[in-house]
Amino acid sequence: MLNRRHLLAAPVALAAAPLARPAIAQAWPARTVRIIVPWPPAGSTDVLVRFYAERLQAMLGQTFVVENRPGAGGNIGVDAVxxxxxxxxxxxxxxVGHLSINEFLxxxxxxxPHALKLVGVAWELPNCAVVPAEHNPSRTLQEFIGWAKAKPDGITYxxxxxxxxxxxxxxxxxxxxGIQGTHVPFRGAAQAIPVMLGGQLDFALDNLTSYVPVIREGRMRALAVTSAERVPTMAEVPTMAEAGVPDFVVTSWQSFFFPPGTPDAPIQRMSAALKEISEEEAMRKRFLDAGAFMAWSTPEEAAARAARERPMWREAVQISGARVE
Structure with a gap:
Protein backbone atom coordinates (compact mmCIF):
# COMPACT_ATOMS: atom_id res chain seq x y z
CA MET A 1 0.00 0.00 0.00
CA LEU A 2 1.30 3.47 -0.85
CA ASN A 3 1.12 5.90 2.05
CA ARG A 4 0.17 9.57 1.70
CA ARG A 5 3.81 10.73 1.77
CA HIS A 6 4.73 8.53 -1.24
CA LEU A 7 1.72 9.75 -3.18
CA LEU A 8 2.64 13.39 -2.55
CA ALA A 9 6.28 12.80 -3.53
CA ALA A 10 5.46 11.03 -6.79
CA PRO A 11 4.46 14.12 -8.81
CA VAL A 12 7.63 15.89 -7.68
CA ALA A 13 9.79 12.97 -8.83
CA LEU A 14 7.97 12.79 -12.16
CA ALA A 15 8.32 16.50 -12.70
CA ALA A 16 12.05 16.30 -12.05
CA ALA A 17 12.62 13.41 -14.47
CA PRO A 18 12.76 15.51 -17.68
CA LEU A 19 15.53 17.61 -16.10
CA ALA A 20 17.80 14.59 -15.57
CA ARG A 21 19.04 14.29 -19.15
CA PRO A 22 20.26 17.89 -19.53
CA ALA A 23 22.00 17.59 -16.14
CA ILE A 24 23.85 14.47 -17.30
CA ALA A 25 24.77 16.15 -20.58
CA GLN A 26 26.14 19.19 -18.76
CA ALA A 27 28.18 16.91 -16.44
CA TRP A 28 30.27 15.62 -19.37
CA PRO A 29 33.18 16.00 -19.47
CA ALA A 30 34.11 15.96 -15.79
CA ARG A 31 37.71 14.79 -16.35
CA THR A 32 40.35 14.25 -19.04
CA VAL A 33 39.09 12.85 -22.35
CA ARG A 34 41.31 10.65 -24.50
CA ILE A 35 41.11 10.87 -28.31
CA ILE A 36 42.69 7.89 -30.06
CA VAL A 37 44.02 8.60 -33.57
CA PRO A 38 44.57 5.34 -35.51
CA TRP A 39 47.40 6.84 -37.59
CA PRO A 40 50.98 7.99 -36.85
CA PRO A 41 51.79 11.50 -35.56
CA ALA A 42 52.12 14.41 -38.02
CA GLY A 43 49.84 12.87 -40.68
CA SER A 44 46.83 14.82 -41.94
CA THR A 45 44.37 13.06 -39.58
CA ASP A 46 46.60 13.64 -36.56
CA VAL A 47 47.06 17.33 -37.40
CA LEU A 48 43.33 17.96 -37.91
CA VAL A 49 42.32 16.06 -34.76
CA ARG A 50 44.72 18.23 -32.76
CA PHE A 51 43.02 21.34 -34.16
CA TYR A 52 39.75 20.00 -32.70
CA ALA A 53 41.31 18.87 -29.40
CA GLU A 54 42.65 22.38 -28.81
CA ARG A 55 39.23 23.97 -29.32
CA LEU A 56 37.31 21.28 -27.39
CA GLN A 57 39.60 21.80 -24.42
CA ALA A 58 39.02 25.55 -24.44
CA MET A 59 35.28 25.17 -24.96
CA LEU A 60 34.48 22.35 -22.52
CA GLY A 61 37.00 23.10 -19.82
CA GLN A 62 38.69 19.69 -19.66
CA THR A 63 41.89 18.30 -21.14
CA PHE A 64 41.58 16.40 -24.43
CA VAL A 65 44.65 14.20 -24.87
CA VAL A 66 45.51 12.86 -28.33
CA GLU A 67 46.96 9.35 -28.35
CA ASN A 68 48.30 7.80 -31.58
CA ARG A 69 47.60 4.08 -32.00
CA PRO A 70 48.59 3.25 -35.62
CA GLY A 71 48.74 -0.11 -37.38
CA ALA A 72 46.79 -2.44 -39.69
CA GLY A 73 45.36 0.36 -41.79
CA GLY A 74 44.07 2.14 -38.69
CA ASN A 75 42.13 -0.90 -37.50
CA ILE A 76 44.21 -1.29 -34.33
CA GLY A 77 43.28 2.16 -33.06
CA VAL A 78 39.61 1.84 -34.01
CA ASP A 79 39.43 -1.55 -32.30
CA ALA A 80 41.06 -0.11 -29.17
CA VAL A 81 38.32 2.51 -28.94
CA VAL A 96 35.26 6.17 -44.37
CA GLY A 97 37.64 3.22 -44.71
CA HIS A 98 36.91 2.02 -41.19
CA LEU A 99 33.18 2.66 -41.51
CA SER A 100 32.30 1.75 -45.11
CA ILE A 101 35.21 -0.11 -46.74
CA ASN A 102 37.09 -2.44 -44.43
CA GLU A 103 34.26 -4.91 -43.92
CA PHE A 104 34.59 -5.75 -47.64
CA LEU A 105 38.37 -5.51 -47.75
CA PRO A 113 31.67 -0.84 -37.87
CA HIS A 114 27.87 -0.90 -37.57
CA ALA A 115 28.04 -0.79 -33.76
CA LEU A 116 30.27 2.27 -33.33
CA LYS A 117 28.53 5.33 -31.91
CA LEU A 118 29.25 8.05 -34.48
CA VAL A 119 29.25 11.69 -33.39
CA GLY A 120 29.17 13.23 -36.85
CA VAL A 121 31.26 13.94 -39.94
CA ALA A 122 34.09 16.28 -38.91
CA TRP A 123 35.87 16.92 -42.22
CA GLU A 124 36.36 15.71 -45.77
CA LEU A 125 39.57 15.32 -47.74
CA PRO A 126 39.00 15.40 -51.50
CA ASN A 127 41.24 13.29 -53.69
CA CYS A 128 43.01 14.96 -56.58
CA ALA A 129 44.05 13.53 -59.95
CA VAL A 130 47.68 14.50 -60.39
CA VAL A 131 50.39 13.88 -63.01
CA PRO A 132 54.09 14.81 -63.04
CA ALA A 133 54.43 18.03 -65.04
CA GLU A 134 57.84 17.15 -66.48
CA HIS A 135 56.86 13.68 -67.71
CA ASN A 136 53.23 14.05 -68.79
CA PRO A 137 51.89 16.42 -71.46
CA SER A 138 48.28 16.32 -70.22
CA ARG A 139 46.79 19.61 -69.09
CA THR A 140 43.20 18.42 -68.67
CA LEU A 141 41.66 15.21 -67.41
CA GLN A 142 40.31 14.35 -70.85
CA GLU A 143 43.77 14.79 -72.38
CA PHE A 144 45.14 12.43 -69.74
CA ILE A 145 42.45 9.83 -70.44
CA GLY A 146 43.30 9.96 -74.17
CA TRP A 147 47.03 9.75 -73.40
CA ALA A 148 46.51 6.78 -71.09
CA LYS A 149 44.31 4.88 -73.55
CA ALA A 150 47.02 5.23 -76.20
CA LYS A 151 49.60 3.47 -74.02
CA PRO A 152 49.66 -0.21 -75.07
CA ASP A 153 50.60 -1.45 -71.58
CA GLY A 154 48.31 0.94 -69.73
CA ILE A 155 49.40 3.23 -66.93
CA THR A 156 50.64 2.93 -63.38
CA TYR A 157 49.01 4.75 -60.47
CA GLY A 178 38.21 2.55 -69.65
CA ILE A 179 41.90 2.82 -68.73
CA GLN A 180 44.12 -0.16 -68.06
CA GLY A 181 45.76 0.74 -64.76
CA THR A 182 48.31 -1.07 -62.60
CA HIS A 183 48.31 -0.19 -58.92
CA VAL A 184 51.64 0.50 -57.21
CA PRO A 185 51.33 0.72 -53.39
CA PHE A 186 53.64 2.84 -51.26
CA ARG A 187 53.85 3.45 -47.50
CA GLY A 188 52.52 6.95 -48.08
CA ALA A 189 52.47 9.95 -50.40
CA ALA A 190 55.93 10.97 -49.19
CA GLN A 191 57.33 7.83 -50.82
CA ALA A 192 55.16 7.97 -53.97
CA ILE A 193 55.82 11.61 -54.89
CA PRO A 194 59.57 11.29 -55.64
CA VAL A 195 58.91 8.22 -57.81
CA MET A 196 56.28 10.10 -59.78
CA LEU A 197 58.48 13.16 -60.14
CA GLY A 198 61.19 10.85 -61.48
CA GLY A 199 58.85 9.61 -64.22
CA GLN A 200 58.50 6.03 -62.95
CA LEU A 201 54.85 6.48 -61.96
CA ASP A 202 52.20 7.94 -64.26
CA PHE A 203 49.35 9.10 -62.06
CA ALA A 204 47.79 9.31 -58.62
CA LEU A 205 44.31 9.99 -57.32
CA ASP A 206 45.43 10.77 -53.80
CA ASN A 207 44.42 13.04 -50.90
CA LEU A 208 44.87 16.64 -52.02
CA THR A 209 46.53 17.59 -48.72
CA SER A 210 49.60 15.49 -49.50
CA TYR A 211 50.14 17.03 -52.95
CA VAL A 212 49.41 20.74 -52.38
CA PRO A 213 53.11 21.73 -52.00
CA VAL A 214 54.32 20.06 -55.22
CA ILE A 215 51.27 21.31 -57.13
CA ARG A 216 51.94 24.88 -56.03
CA GLU A 217 55.60 24.49 -56.96
CA GLY A 218 54.51 23.50 -60.48
CA ARG A 219 56.15 20.07 -60.32
CA MET A 220 52.78 18.28 -60.34
CA ARG A 221 49.76 19.18 -62.41
CA ALA A 222 46.32 18.89 -60.78
CA LEU A 223 43.70 17.76 -63.31
CA ALA A 224 40.54 17.36 -61.18
CA VAL A 225 39.32 17.02 -57.61
CA THR A 226 36.83 14.39 -56.46
CA SER A 227 34.75 16.68 -54.23
CA ALA A 228 31.28 17.87 -55.24
CA GLU A 229 32.55 21.46 -55.39
CA ARG A 230 35.87 23.09 -56.24
CA VAL A 231 38.38 23.54 -53.43
CA PRO A 232 38.47 27.29 -52.60
CA THR A 233 42.23 27.34 -52.09
CA MET A 234 42.74 25.72 -55.54
CA ALA A 235 39.76 27.16 -57.37
CA GLU A 236 41.39 26.73 -60.78
CA VAL A 237 41.18 22.92 -60.52
CA PRO A 238 37.84 21.54 -61.83
CA THR A 239 35.74 18.85 -60.20
CA MET A 240 35.54 15.42 -61.81
CA ALA A 241 32.07 16.25 -63.15
CA GLU A 242 33.33 19.50 -64.68
CA ALA A 243 36.26 17.59 -66.18
CA GLY A 244 33.94 15.13 -67.92
CA VAL A 245 33.64 12.25 -65.42
CA PRO A 246 30.16 12.47 -63.83
CA ASP A 247 28.99 10.71 -60.67
CA PHE A 248 32.48 10.52 -59.22
CA VAL A 249 32.27 12.28 -55.85
CA VAL A 250 34.75 10.30 -53.76
CA THR A 251 36.09 11.92 -50.61
CA SER A 252 37.92 10.60 -47.60
CA TRP A 253 35.76 11.77 -44.70
CA GLN A 254 36.22 11.26 -40.99
CA SER A 255 33.88 11.02 -38.02
CA PHE A 256 34.53 11.11 -34.31
CA PHE A 257 33.00 8.13 -32.53
CA PHE A 258 32.47 6.60 -29.09
CA PRO A 259 32.56 2.89 -28.13
CA PRO A 260 29.39 0.81 -28.53
CA GLY A 261 27.10 1.21 -25.54
CA THR A 262 28.07 4.81 -24.79
CA PRO A 263 25.04 6.72 -23.43
CA ASP A 264 23.48 9.42 -25.54
CA ALA A 265 24.37 12.41 -23.32
CA PRO A 266 28.13 12.71 -24.10
CA ILE A 267 27.48 12.00 -27.78
CA GLN A 268 25.00 14.86 -28.03
CA ARG A 269 27.19 17.21 -25.99
CA MET A 270 30.18 16.44 -28.21
CA SER A 271 28.02 16.89 -31.33
CA ALA A 272 26.86 20.32 -30.17
CA ALA A 273 30.46 21.37 -29.44
CA LEU A 274 31.63 20.21 -32.87
CA LYS A 275 28.81 22.14 -34.53
CA GLU A 276 29.86 25.32 -32.75
CA ILE A 277 33.52 24.78 -33.70
CA SER A 278 32.61 24.11 -37.34
CA GLU A 279 30.99 27.54 -37.56
CA GLU A 280 34.18 29.37 -36.54
CA GLU A 281 35.66 31.13 -39.55
CA ALA A 282 39.22 30.88 -38.23
CA MET A 283 38.91 27.09 -37.86
CA ARG A 284 37.41 26.69 -41.32
CA LYS A 285 40.37 28.60 -42.74
CA ARG A 286 42.86 26.40 -40.83
CA PHE A 287 41.26 23.32 -42.39
CA LEU A 288 41.17 24.78 -45.90
CA ASP A 289 44.83 25.75 -45.61
CA ALA A 290 45.51 22.10 -44.74
CA GLY A 291 43.56 20.95 -47.83
CA ALA A 292 40.45 19.76 -45.99
CA PHE A 293 36.81 20.84 -45.89
CA MET A 294 35.57 21.29 -42.33
CA ALA A 295 32.16 19.67 -41.92
CA TRP A 296 29.45 18.90 -39.41
CA SER A 297 26.58 16.45 -39.34
CA THR A 298 24.33 14.87 -36.75
CA PRO A 299 25.17 11.38 -35.44
CA GLU A 300 22.23 10.01 -37.42
CA GLU A 301 23.40 11.68 -40.66
CA ALA A 302 26.91 10.27 -40.24
CA ALA A 303 25.58 6.74 -39.74
CA ALA A 304 23.30 7.13 -42.79
CA ARG A 305 26.22 8.33 -44.92
CA ALA A 306 28.38 5.37 -43.91
CA ALA A 307 25.55 3.02 -44.91
CA ARG A 308 24.83 4.87 -48.17
CA GLU A 309 28.45 4.71 -49.37
CA ARG A 310 29.03 1.02 -48.62
CA PRO A 311 27.71 -0.23 -52.01
CA MET A 312 30.05 2.10 -53.95
CA TRP A 313 33.08 1.05 -51.92
CA ARG A 314 32.15 -2.62 -52.16
CA GLU A 315 32.17 -2.18 -55.97
CA ALA A 316 35.57 -0.47 -55.78
CA VAL A 317 37.02 -3.27 -53.65
CA GLN A 318 35.70 -5.87 -56.11
CA ILE A 319 37.15 -3.98 -59.10
CA SER A 320 40.51 -3.60 -57.40
CA GLY A 321 40.71 -7.27 -56.43
CA ALA A 322 42.15 -6.19 -53.07
CA ARG A 323 41.85 -8.53 -50.11
CA VAL A 324 43.62 -8.39 -46.76
CA GLU A 325 43.79 -11.57 -44.71
Whole structure:
Protein backbone atom coordinates (compact mmCIF):
# COMPACT_ATOMS: atom_id res chain seq x y z
CA MET A 1 0.00 0.00 0.00
CA LEU A 2 1.30 3.47 -0.85
CA ASN A 3 1.12 5.90 2.05
CA ARG A 4 0.17 9.57 1.70
CA ARG A 5 3.81 10.73 1.77
CA HIS A 6 4.73 8.53 -1.24
CA LEU A 7 1.72 9.75 -3.18
CA LEU A 8 2.64 13.39 -2.55
CA ALA A 9 6.28 12.80 -3.53
CA ALA A 10 5.46 11.03 -6.79
CA PRO A 11 4.46 14.12 -8.81
CA VAL A 12 7.63 15.89 -7.68
CA ALA A 13 9.79 12.97 -8.83
CA LEU A 14 7.97 12.79 -12.16
CA ALA A 15 8.32 16.50 -12.70
CA ALA A 16 12.05 16.30 -12.05
CA ALA A 17 12.62 13.41 -14.47
CA PRO A 18 12.76 15.51 -17.68
CA LEU A 19 15.53 17.61 -16.10
CA ALA A 20 17.80 14.59 -15.57
CA ARG A 21 19.04 14.29 -19.15
CA PRO A 22 20.26 17.89 -19.53
CA ALA A 23 22.00 17.59 -16.14
CA ILE A 24 23.85 14.47 -17.30
CA ALA A 25 24.77 16.15 -20.58
CA GLN A 26 26.14 19.19 -18.76
CA ALA A 27 28.18 16.91 -16.44
CA TRP A 28 30.27 15.62 -19.37
CA PRO A 29 33.18 16.00 -19.47
CA ALA A 30 34.11 15.96 -15.79
CA ARG A 31 37.71 14.79 -16.35
CA THR A 32 40.35 14.25 -19.04
CA VAL A 33 39.09 12.85 -22.35
CA ARG A 34 41.31 10.65 -24.50
CA ILE A 35 41.11 10.87 -28.31
CA ILE A 36 42.69 7.89 -30.06
CA VAL A 37 44.02 8.60 -33.57
CA PRO A 38 44.57 5.34 -35.51
CA TRP A 39 47.40 6.84 -37.59
CA PRO A 40 50.98 7.99 -36.85
CA PRO A 41 51.79 11.50 -35.56
CA ALA A 42 52.12 14.41 -38.02
CA GLY A 43 49.84 12.87 -40.68
CA SER A 44 46.83 14.82 -41.94
CA THR A 45 44.37 13.06 -39.58
CA ASP A 46 46.60 13.64 -36.56
CA VAL A 47 47.06 17.33 -37.40
CA LEU A 48 43.33 17.96 -37.91
CA VAL A 49 42.32 16.06 -34.76
CA ARG A 50 44.72 18.23 -32.76
CA PHE A 51 43.02 21.34 -34.16
CA TYR A 52 39.75 20.00 -32.70
CA ALA A 53 41.31 18.87 -29.40
CA GLU A 54 42.65 22.38 -28.81
CA ARG A 55 39.23 23.97 -29.32
CA LEU A 56 37.31 21.28 -27.39
CA GLN A 57 39.60 21.80 -24.42
CA ALA A 58 39.02 25.55 -24.44
CA MET A 59 35.28 25.17 -24.96
CA LEU A 60 34.48 22.35 -22.52
CA GLY A 61 37.00 23.10 -19.82
CA GLN A 62 38.69 19.69 -19.66
CA THR A 63 41.89 18.30 -21.14
CA PHE A 64 41.58 16.40 -24.43
CA VAL A 65 44.65 14.20 -24.87
CA VAL A 66 45.51 12.86 -28.33
CA GLU A 67 46.96 9.35 -28.35
CA ASN A 68 48.30 7.80 -31.58
CA ARG A 69 47.60 4.08 -32.00
CA PRO A 70 48.59 3.25 -35.62
CA GLY A 71 48.74 -0.11 -37.38
CA ALA A 72 46.79 -2.44 -39.69
CA GLY A 73 45.36 0.36 -41.79
CA GLY A 74 44.07 2.14 -38.69
CA ASN A 75 42.13 -0.90 -37.50
CA ILE A 76 44.21 -1.29 -34.33
CA GLY A 77 43.28 2.16 -33.06
CA VAL A 78 39.61 1.84 -34.01
CA ASP A 79 39.43 -1.55 -32.30
CA ALA A 80 41.06 -0.11 -29.17
CA VAL A 81 38.32 2.51 -28.94
CA UNK A 82 35.56 -0.02 -29.64
CA UNK A 83 36.74 -2.11 -26.66
CA UNK A 84 37.15 0.84 -24.28
CA UNK A 85 34.75 1.54 -21.43
CA UNK A 86 31.59 3.19 -22.82
CA UNK A 87 31.77 6.02 -20.28
CA UNK A 88 32.34 8.92 -22.67
CA UNK A 89 36.03 9.36 -21.83
CA UNK A 90 37.54 7.55 -24.81
CA UNK A 91 36.82 8.92 -28.29
CA UNK A 92 38.13 7.75 -31.63
CA UNK A 93 38.37 9.18 -35.12
CA UNK A 94 37.31 6.82 -37.91
CA UNK A 95 37.64 7.27 -41.64
CA VAL A 96 35.26 6.17 -44.37
CA GLY A 97 37.64 3.22 -44.71
CA HIS A 98 36.91 2.02 -41.19
CA LEU A 99 33.18 2.66 -41.51
CA SER A 100 32.30 1.75 -45.11
CA ILE A 101 35.21 -0.11 -46.74
CA ASN A 102 37.09 -2.44 -44.43
CA GLU A 103 34.26 -4.91 -43.92
CA PHE A 104 34.59 -5.75 -47.64
CA LEU A 105 38.37 -5.51 -47.75
CA UNK A 106 39.46 -7.51 -44.70
CA UNK A 107 38.79 -11.19 -44.19
CA UNK A 108 38.21 -10.46 -40.49
CA UNK A 109 37.62 -7.27 -38.53
CA UNK A 110 38.08 -7.16 -34.78
CA UNK A 111 35.47 -4.39 -34.45
CA UNK A 112 31.92 -4.05 -35.78
CA PRO A 113 31.67 -0.84 -37.87
CA HIS A 114 27.87 -0.90 -37.57
CA ALA A 115 28.04 -0.79 -33.76
CA LEU A 116 30.27 2.27 -33.33
CA LYS A 117 28.53 5.33 -31.91
CA LEU A 118 29.25 8.05 -34.48
CA VAL A 119 29.25 11.69 -33.39
CA GLY A 120 29.17 13.23 -36.85
CA VAL A 121 31.26 13.94 -39.94
CA ALA A 122 34.09 16.28 -38.91
CA TRP A 123 35.87 16.92 -42.22
CA GLU A 124 36.36 15.71 -45.77
CA LEU A 125 39.57 15.32 -47.74
CA PRO A 126 39.00 15.40 -51.50
CA ASN A 127 41.24 13.29 -53.69
CA CYS A 128 43.01 14.96 -56.58
CA ALA A 129 44.05 13.53 -59.95
CA VAL A 130 47.68 14.50 -60.39
CA VAL A 131 50.39 13.88 -63.01
CA PRO A 132 54.09 14.81 -63.04
CA ALA A 133 54.43 18.03 -65.04
CA GLU A 134 57.84 17.15 -66.48
CA HIS A 135 56.86 13.68 -67.71
CA ASN A 136 53.23 14.05 -68.79
CA PRO A 137 51.89 16.42 -71.46
CA SER A 138 48.28 16.32 -70.22
CA ARG A 139 46.79 19.61 -69.09
CA THR A 140 43.20 18.42 -68.67
CA LEU A 141 41.66 15.21 -67.41
CA GLN A 142 40.31 14.35 -70.85
CA GLU A 143 43.77 14.79 -72.38
CA PHE A 144 45.14 12.43 -69.74
CA ILE A 145 42.45 9.83 -70.44
CA GLY A 146 43.30 9.96 -74.17
CA TRP A 147 47.03 9.75 -73.40
CA ALA A 148 46.51 6.78 -71.09
CA LYS A 149 44.31 4.88 -73.55
CA ALA A 150 47.02 5.23 -76.20
CA LYS A 151 49.60 3.47 -74.02
CA PRO A 152 49.66 -0.21 -75.07
CA ASP A 153 50.60 -1.45 -71.58
CA GLY A 154 48.31 0.94 -69.73
CA ILE A 155 49.40 3.23 -66.93
CA THR A 156 50.64 2.93 -63.38
CA TYR A 157 49.01 4.75 -60.47
CA UNK A 158 50.26 5.08 -56.92
CA UNK A 159 48.59 5.11 -53.52
CA UNK A 160 49.54 5.05 -49.83
CA UNK A 161 48.64 1.36 -49.59
CA UNK A 162 46.33 -1.47 -50.58
CA UNK A 163 42.70 -0.77 -49.71
CA UNK A 164 43.16 2.94 -49.02
CA UNK A 165 40.70 5.39 -50.56
CA UNK A 166 43.36 6.59 -53.07
CA UNK A 167 43.93 2.97 -54.19
CA UNK A 168 40.22 2.20 -54.52
CA UNK A 169 39.47 5.59 -56.09
CA UNK A 170 42.17 4.95 -58.68
CA UNK A 171 40.81 1.50 -59.48
CA UNK A 172 37.25 2.83 -59.76
CA UNK A 173 38.38 5.73 -61.97
CA UNK A 174 40.29 3.47 -64.37
CA UNK A 175 37.28 1.15 -64.66
CA UNK A 176 34.84 4.02 -65.23
CA UNK A 177 36.85 5.72 -68.02
CA GLY A 178 38.21 2.55 -69.65
CA ILE A 179 41.90 2.82 -68.73
CA GLN A 180 44.12 -0.16 -68.06
CA GLY A 181 45.76 0.74 -64.76
CA THR A 182 48.31 -1.07 -62.60
CA HIS A 183 48.31 -0.19 -58.92
CA VAL A 184 51.64 0.50 -57.21
CA PRO A 185 51.33 0.72 -53.39
CA PHE A 186 53.64 2.84 -51.26
CA ARG A 187 53.85 3.45 -47.50
CA GLY A 188 52.52 6.95 -48.08
CA ALA A 189 52.47 9.95 -50.40
CA ALA A 190 55.93 10.97 -49.19
CA GLN A 191 57.33 7.83 -50.82
CA ALA A 192 55.16 7.97 -53.97
CA ILE A 193 55.82 11.61 -54.89
CA PRO A 194 59.57 11.29 -55.64
CA VAL A 195 58.91 8.22 -57.81
CA MET A 196 56.28 10.10 -59.78
CA LEU A 197 58.48 13.16 -60.14
CA GLY A 198 61.19 10.85 -61.48
CA GLY A 199 58.85 9.61 -64.22
CA GLN A 200 58.50 6.03 -62.95
CA LEU A 201 54.85 6.48 -61.96
CA ASP A 202 52.20 7.94 -64.26
CA PHE A 203 49.35 9.10 -62.06
CA ALA A 204 47.79 9.31 -58.62
CA LEU A 205 44.31 9.99 -57.32
CA ASP A 206 45.43 10.77 -53.80
CA ASN A 207 44.42 13.04 -50.90
CA LEU A 208 44.87 16.64 -52.02
CA THR A 209 46.53 17.59 -48.72
CA SER A 210 49.60 15.49 -49.50
CA TYR A 211 50.14 17.03 -52.95
CA VAL A 212 49.41 20.74 -52.38
CA PRO A 213 53.11 21.73 -52.00
CA VAL A 214 54.32 20.06 -55.22
CA ILE A 215 51.27 21.31 -57.13
CA ARG A 216 51.94 24.88 -56.03
CA GLU A 217 55.60 24.49 -56.96
CA GLY A 218 54.51 23.50 -60.48
CA ARG A 219 56.15 20.07 -60.32
CA MET A 220 52.78 18.28 -60.34
CA ARG A 221 49.76 19.18 -62.41
CA ALA A 222 46.32 18.89 -60.78
CA LEU A 223 43.70 17.76 -63.31
CA ALA A 224 40.54 17.36 -61.18
CA VAL A 225 39.32 17.02 -57.61
CA THR A 226 36.83 14.39 -56.46
CA SER A 227 34.75 16.68 -54.23
CA ALA A 228 31.28 17.87 -55.24
CA GLU A 229 32.55 21.46 -55.39
CA ARG A 230 35.87 23.09 -56.24
CA VAL A 231 38.38 23.54 -53.43
CA PRO A 232 38.47 27.29 -52.60
CA THR A 233 42.23 27.34 -52.09
CA MET A 234 42.74 25.72 -55.54
CA ALA A 235 39.76 27.16 -57.37
CA GLU A 236 41.39 26.73 -60.78
CA VAL A 237 41.18 22.92 -60.52
CA PRO A 238 37.84 21.54 -61.83
CA THR A 239 35.74 18.85 -60.20
CA MET A 240 35.54 15.42 -61.81
CA ALA A 241 32.07 16.25 -63.15
CA GLU A 242 33.33 19.50 -64.68
CA ALA A 243 36.26 17.59 -66.18
CA GLY A 244 33.94 15.13 -67.92
CA VAL A 245 33.64 12.25 -65.42
CA PRO A 246 30.16 12.47 -63.83
CA ASP A 247 28.99 10.71 -60.67
CA PHE A 248 32.48 10.52 -59.22
CA VAL A 249 32.27 12.28 -55.85
CA VAL A 250 34.75 10.30 -53.76
CA THR A 251 36.09 11.92 -50.61
CA SER A 252 37.92 10.60 -47.60
CA TRP A 253 35.76 11.77 -44.70
CA GLN A 254 36.22 11.26 -40.99
CA SER A 255 33.88 11.02 -38.02
CA PHE A 256 34.53 11.11 -34.31
CA PHE A 257 33.00 8.13 -32.53
CA PHE A 258 32.47 6.60 -29.09
CA PRO A 259 32.56 2.89 -28.13
CA PRO A 260 29.39 0.81 -28.53
CA GLY A 261 27.10 1.21 -25.54
CA THR A 262 28.07 4.81 -24.79
CA PRO A 263 25.04 6.72 -23.43
CA ASP A 264 23.48 9.42 -25.54
CA ALA A 265 24.37 12.41 -23.32
CA PRO A 266 28.13 12.71 -24.10
CA ILE A 267 27.48 12.00 -27.78
CA GLN A 268 25.00 14.86 -28.03
CA ARG A 269 27.19 17.21 -25.99
CA MET A 270 30.18 16.44 -28.21
CA SER A 271 28.02 16.89 -31.33
CA ALA A 272 26.86 20.32 -30.17
CA ALA A 273 30.46 21.37 -29.44
CA LEU A 274 31.63 20.21 -32.87
CA LYS A 275 28.81 22.14 -34.53
CA GLU A 276 29.86 25.32 -32.75
CA ILE A 277 33.52 24.78 -33.70
CA SER A 278 32.61 24.11 -37.34
CA GLU A 279 30.99 27.54 -37.56
CA GLU A 280 34.18 29.37 -36.54
CA GLU A 281 35.66 31.13 -39.55
CA ALA A 282 39.22 30.88 -38.23
CA MET A 283 38.91 27.09 -37.86
CA ARG A 284 37.41 26.69 -41.32
CA LYS A 285 40.37 28.60 -42.74
CA ARG A 286 42.86 26.40 -40.83
CA PHE A 287 41.26 23.32 -42.39
CA LEU A 288 41.17 24.78 -45.90
CA ASP A 289 44.83 25.75 -45.61
CA ALA A 290 45.51 22.10 -44.74
CA GLY A 291 43.56 20.95 -47.83
CA ALA A 292 40.45 19.76 -45.99
CA PHE A 293 36.81 20.84 -45.89
CA MET A 294 35.57 21.29 -42.33
CA ALA A 295 32.16 19.67 -41.92
CA TRP A 296 29.45 18.90 -39.41
CA SER A 297 26.58 16.45 -39.34
CA THR A 298 24.33 14.87 -36.75
CA PRO A 299 25.17 11.38 -35.44
CA GLU A 300 22.23 10.01 -37.42
CA GLU A 301 23.40 11.68 -40.66
CA ALA A 302 26.91 10.27 -40.24
CA ALA A 303 25.58 6.74 -39.74
CA ALA A 304 23.30 7.13 -42.79
CA ARG A 305 26.22 8.33 -44.92
CA ALA A 306 28.38 5.37 -43.91
CA ALA A 307 25.55 3.02 -44.91
CA ARG A 308 24.83 4.87 -48.17
CA GLU A 309 28.45 4.71 -49.37
CA ARG A 310 29.03 1.02 -48.62
CA PRO A 311 27.71 -0.23 -52.01
CA MET A 312 30.05 2.10 -53.95
CA TRP A 313 33.08 1.05 -51.92
CA ARG A 314 32.15 -2.62 -52.16
CA GLU A 315 32.17 -2.18 -55.97
CA ALA A 316 35.57 -0.47 -55.78
CA VAL A 317 37.02 -3.27 -53.65
CA GLN A 318 35.70 -5.87 -56.11
CA ILE A 319 37.15 -3.98 -59.10
CA SER A 320 40.51 -3.60 -57.40
CA GLY A 321 40.71 -7.27 -56.43
CA ALA A 322 42.15 -6.19 -53.07
CA ARG A 323 41.85 -8.53 -50.11
CA VAL A 324 43.62 -8.39 -46.76
CA GLU A 325 43.79 -11.57 -44.71
Missing amino acids: SKSAPDGYTIGIAS YARLAYD GSPGVGTTPHLSGALFCARV
